[in-house]
Amino acid sequence: MLLRKQLEFVFERSTIHQRTGRDGDLELKAREILYAVGAKRLAGLVRVGWNPRLKTAAGRADSRVKLISLNPRLSDYGEVEIDLTLRHELAHLLAQFRGGRRRILPHGPEWRSACRDLGIGDEVRCHNLPFPISERARRFFYKCPNCAREFPRVRRIKRAVACLACCRAHNGGEFDARFRLRLCEVGTARARCPRAPQRDAPTNAKRRPRSPRLSLLSPRAISLG
Ligand SMILES: [Zn+2]
Numbered sequence: 142m143l144l145r146k147q148l149e150f151v152f153e154r155s156t157i158h159q160r161t162g163r164d165g166d167l168e169l170k171a172r173e174i175l176y177a178v179g180a181k182r183l184a185g186l187v188r189v190g191w192n193p194r195l196k197t198a199a200g201r202a203d204s205r206v207k208l209i210s211l212n213p214r215l216s217d218y219g220e221v222e223i224d225l226t227l228r229h230e231l232a233h234l235l236a237q238f239r240g241g242r243r244r245i246l247p248h249g250p251e252w253r254s255a256c257r258d259l260g261i262g263d264e265v266r267c268h269n270l271p272f273p274i275s276e277r278a279r280r281f282f283y284k285c286p287n288c289a290r291e292f293p294r295v296r297r298i299k300r301a302v303a304c305l306a307c308c309r310a311h312n313g314g315e316f317d318a319r320f321r322l323r324l325c326e327v328g329t330a331r332a333r334c335p336r337a338p339q340r341d342a343p344t345n346a347k348r349r350p351r352s353p354r355l356s357l358l359s360p361r362a363i364s365l366g
């Protein structure tokens with residue numbers, strides 16, 4: 142039974158210049174780097190792309206499919222940071238590639254050795270992106286159970302709120318309880334990375350405008366009868 146109450150949709154604003162999908166230039170670079178350290182077969186298999194679903198992690202490496210995913214927000218921190226993250230993730234692929242079927246620790250000795258070979262011998266294991274000030278204040282992390290989009294909020298959501306993208310895609314834009322946001326995490330500021338991103342990260346003095354990837358409440362409201 143549906144109660145007659147106002148509902149609001151939530152959506153993520155699309156980022157105008159957000160990178161997404163495979164990146165031919167970075168892929169070529171990754172191949173050259175791997176080729177130079179003798180991992181020719183891996184060099185032929187590796188793929189590199191941007192994945193907007195990455196939130197706190199700067200990058201991710203999937204050894205099974207030889208895929209490196211980079212967080213589009215890395216672009217805000219400059220080419221050096223992109224290069225470091227690419228090499229960090231390549232080290233994961235390289236370490237596992239050399240290890241064969243053997244299970245190795247994600248940031249164990251094999252990975253550190255691969256880091257040295259890839260020119261980032263002093264790399265540390267943490268590779269999270271620093272949060273912009275405005276986003277770190279958000280304590281309530283909601284998620285759409287269908288598409289897994291994240292909706293960080295400063296306050297707890299009291300009303301029934303659904304994912305607009307999914308309501309549009311599967312229910313003609315009407316509220317659908319199947320896509321009601323679920324609280325998945327309550328926390329304070331997330332762990333900040335001690336690594337390089339801090340160098341070029343925005344500071345209080347030079348605060349950037351709010352991240353365009355932050356989600357927001359739609360002004361559009363509908364009522365159910
Ligand atoms: Zn790592």
Ligand SMILES: [Zn+2]
Nearest residue numbers: 285288304307
């Ligand atoms: Zn959704």
